[in-house]
Amino acid sequence: MGPGGRGGGIALDFRRGKSAKKLLEIDWVYPVWKPVDAPAPTDGRTVVKQTERALPLAQAYELVTDGDRRPVLILRECERCKGTDHAFLSRTLDNEQTVLLAHWFRCVKLPPNVLTENHPFYNLFLREKEGARIPHLFFVDPDGSNKRELPGDQPQSELWDVMFSFLDRCYAEDAKSAIKELRKLLSQFDKIDAEEQLVKGRLDKEIEKNGPDSGKAKSFQADLQKLAKERAALVEREKELRDLALKTMTAPAAAGAAK
Amino acid sequence: MNGDPGSGATRCRRTQRWSAALAAALLCLSPLTAQEKPSAKDDDEVSKLGPVDPYTGGDAAAMAAAGIVAYGPFPWADGHGTPDIDRVLGERRVLWVETAHFRIGFSMKSAPWPEAAAAKKQLQEEVKALRKKLPKVAEKPKKLDPWLRLHLYAQRCEQAYAQFHALIGTTDADFPAKGTRPGEGAYLGMPGKFLVLLFQKQSDMGRYMDRFCNMKADSSMRFYHDKTHSMLLAVAAEGLDGFDESGLHGHFLYALWHNLMNGLNGFRFPLPHWFAEGIAHCQARKVESDFLNIQIRDDEAVAEEKQNNWPVKVRRRAQHDGTWFPFETMVQWTDWKELGYHAHSQSWSRLDYLLQLDREKVGAMLRKLKNVPADGTFDGQAAQLRTLAQRLLFETFEFDAATFDQKWREWVLKTYPKK
Numbered sequence: 001m002g003p004g005g006r007g008g009g010i011a012l013d014f015r016r017g018k019s020a021k022k023l024l025e026i027d028w029v030y031p032v033w034k035p036v037d038a039p040a041p042t043d044g045r046t047v048v049k050q051t052e053r054a055l056p057l058a059q060a061y062e063l064v065t066d067g068d069r070r071p072v073l074i075l076r077e078c079e080r081c082k083g084t085d086h087a088f089l090s091r092t093l094d095n096e097q098t099v100l101l102a103h104w105f106r107c108v109k110l111p112p113n114v115l116t117e118n119h120p121f122y123n124l125f126l127r128e129k130e131g132a133r134i135p136h137l138f139f140v141d142p143d144g145s146n147k148r149e150l151p152g153d154q155p156q157s158e159l160w161d162v163m164f165s166f167l168d169r170c171y172a173e174d175a176k177s178a179i180k181e182l183r184k185l186l187s188q189f190d191k192i193d194a195e196e197q198l199v200k201g202r203l204d205k206e207i208e209k210n211g212p213d214s215g216k217a218k219s220f221q222a223d224l225q226k227l228a229k230e231r232a233a234l235v236e237r238e239k240e241l242r243d244l245a246l247k248t249m250t251a252p253a254a255a256g257a258a259k
Numbered sequence: 260m261n262g263d264p265g266s267g268a269t270r271c272r273r274t275q276r277w278s279a280a281l282a283a284a285l286l287c288l289s290p291l292t293a294q295e296k297p298s299a300k301d302d303d304e305v306s307k308l309g310p311v312d313p314y315t316g317g318d319a320a321a322m323a324a325a326g327i328v329a330y331g332p333f334p335w336a337d338g339h340g341t342p343d344i345d346r347v348l349g350e351r352r353v354l355w356v357e358t359a360h361f362r363i364g365f366s367m368k369s370a371p372w373p374e375a376a377a378a379k380k381q382l383q384e385e386v387k388a389l390r391k392k393l394p395k396v397a398e399k400p401k402k403l404d405p406w407l408r409l410h411l412y413a414q415r416c417e418q419a420y421a422q423f424h425a426l427i428g429t430t431d432a433d434f435p436a437k438g439t440r441p442g443e444g445a446y447l448g449m450p451g452k453f454l455v456l457l458f459q460k461q462s463d464m465g466r467y468m469d470r471f472c473n474m475k476a477d478s479s480m481r482f483y484h485d486k487t488h489s490m491l492l493a494v495a496a497e498g499l500d501g502f503d504e505s506g507l508h509g510h511f512l513y514a515l516w517h518n519l520m521n522g523l524n525g526f527r528f529p530l531p532h533w534f535a536e537g538i539a540h541c542q543a544r545k546v547e548s549d550f551l552n553i554q555i556r557d558d559e560a561v562a563e564e565k566q567n568n569w570p571v572k573v574r575r576r577a578q579h580d581g582t583w584f585p586f587e588t589m590v591q592w593t594d595w596k597e598l599g600y601h602a603h604s605q606s607w608s609r610l611d612y613l614l615q616l617d618r619e620k621v622g623a624m625l626r627k628l629k630n631v632p633a634d635g636t637f638d639g640q641a642a643q644l645r646t647l648a649q650r651l652l653f654e655t656f657e658f659d660a661a662t663f664d665q666k667w668r669e670w671v672l673k674t675y676p677k678k
Contacts (some may be wrong), residue, residue, distance in 0.1 A: 030477070032347060052346065077462060079349075104587030109462045113349035170556070201562035206574035210275035212582055 017193030020186040024099045028109050031064045033120035054122035057144055065142040069246055071166040075137040076110045076125055087136035087152030100182050101163045105173040139166055171244035178241045185238055192231050199223045269351040304368045305405050311519055313406055314395045326417055331355025336484035339471055347470050348463050354409055360446055361416040363455045365409040366494050369402045370504045377547040378505040398529045406668040423519045439515055441488050441525025448524040451489025464495035483526050490518040508551030513543035515628040527633035528640035531648045533589040536603055537610025538553040556599035570675035577671040586660040590645050620655040623657050629649055
């Protein structure tokens with residue numbers, strides 16, 4: 001390029017494709033307490049209706065885990081912070097590893113009013129010592145044991161240390177090596193997504209121009225079939241990597257009083 | 260529950276199925292971000308604003324001018340009221356208003372103006388219309404604050420309701436309140452007002468749906484509250500990643516029109532997909548937006564270029580045999596999840612054609628379809644409705660399937676642009 005010429009080149013696209021993006025979603029659950037009304041009496045007596053109150057800790061864990069045996073991440077939403085998820089995900093750093101690690105946890109979000117005394121999940125965030133800071137999030141076994149609290153403004157490395165400590169203890173296989181492979185897989189999915197979209201675009205245009213029976217359209221369809229096979233292999237590999245084999249742990253309802 | 264296909268629960272499941280697929284479609288079309296990032300904004304914008312509407316100040320005359328019947332608290336659905344919802348989600352996190360035909364809960368935060376000039380202009384016209392009723396609305400507000408957005412959505416709700424009446428040739432007087440059963444109510448035959456919940460956060464929507472509807476959903480959902488017989492539309496902006504205000508508006512209209520059609524004379528059986536989807540898309544596409552309310556199936560090839568230019572895309576398919584859906588195929592569609600980009604865009608085009616031929620006849624078709632006595636089987640009646648739609652098409656437009664295909668193709672090739 002001569003002097004004074006305008007800089008050129010193709011902008012690099014670092015955005016993840018649709019498959020990787022799907023894999024990078026956290027499957028949050030938002031448990032709620034539901035009153036169970038007693039059957040209506042037939043003899044005219046008053047109907048018994050459950051009222052909302054703070055549940056005993058064992059019941060609270062039973063409700064938030066709902067039979068899920070994975071270790072649990074519990075995050076409380078907060079109206080005073082700069083966005084609730086900030087407590088878990090960094091606004092400035094790469095969150096891919098955090099999100100991928102989160103898949104091995106049951107991820108629970110509780111509302112801001114969880115800190116009010118009669119909220120059913122109040123006891124989950126009960127201050128354990130007078131004057132202690134109420135955590136923004138904590139990791140815990142499904143039965144309420146091995147609780148590890150985090151303030152919400154912790155460095156990412158500290159968060160990962162806690163997450164890996166749970167994964168090492170709760171799963172049979174090594175999460176660190178699985179994560180490395182999963183991140184490679186994301187890039188492979190990106191490649192397939194890009195190739196597939198390119199061929200699909202060409203196929204669509206060819207059909208619009210010459211109809212579905214043109215030779216080119218058939219050739220593009222064959223290309224798509226080949227890519228579909230490659231995708232299926234990646235999906236299978238992803239499934240294998242995700243399966244770290246959960247160790248047998250205590251049933252959620254068994255040890256409710258643990259802190 | 261499973262053993263009683265006519266029960267409300269069955270109908271609710273049907274609603275869930277439509278909407279779950281809808282939500283997935285929207286997510287797959289939203290712009291891609293590098294990865295999940297936390298929101299940088301405060302979560303408490305709505306609770307900071309407080310429950311007093313700054314645009315009416317609670318003044319009765321101003322409220323009447325704006326079409327506001329009441330602010331919360333008020334009864335909601337199936338025996339619960341807005342205080343019950345507030346208790347679950349947290350106090351003062353949702354703004355509540357009631358209009359003549361709707362009850363609306365709103366927790367979306369401030370939104371910027373859409374960037375596209377056409378979308379901005381359209382929104383400016385809406386703000387202008389609102390300002391005539393509510394002079395406190397700024398002529399050119401810098402941003403759309405939550406109360407302003409809520410007023411815009413209230414205006415859109417009532418406007419859609421009036422347009423729906425106009426389509427089917429009725430007024431409120433045609434629906435006197437006669438009882439508490441579907442078909443006897445004052446709201447197009449529904450006893451309960453139409454409900455709209457527009458959340459900012461997926462978590463809030465997830466909690467509402469779980470606690471009060473007993474189902475898991477956190478992006479976009481239509482639900483039938485079958486004790487008070489009211490149709491709910493719930494949307495969480497956070498779940499429609501990347502949608503601007505116009506995108507949300509289009510999605511909202513699409514889903515709202517489905518609820519109005521389903522609610523007419525009671526939600527007792529599903530309408531033929533080609534017909535209902537066509538009408539809903541015709542309404543939603545009046546909003547200037549690049550976002551689509553469709554699902555591109557994994558096995559569909561759709562170039563990213565011109566994806567939203569449905570006239571061009573439909574025309575290019577209509578010119579070749581084997582690339583468009585014959586009407587005989589369309590009437591057999593039974594599973595919403597099976598409908599992809601081309602099914603939706605061509606359903607839109609079929610209705611685009613019929614509506615320009617004779618709008619009144621389309622309205623009459625809809626009315627007649629919803630006047631069919633329910634046999635209580637819900638899905639079991641779908642086949643009867645599909646056949647009836649074909650018969651009505653013949654009676655009102657003198658189209659058998661082949662004639663409809665031929666006339667529609669001729670019109671598409673003559674009317675829609677080549678590029």
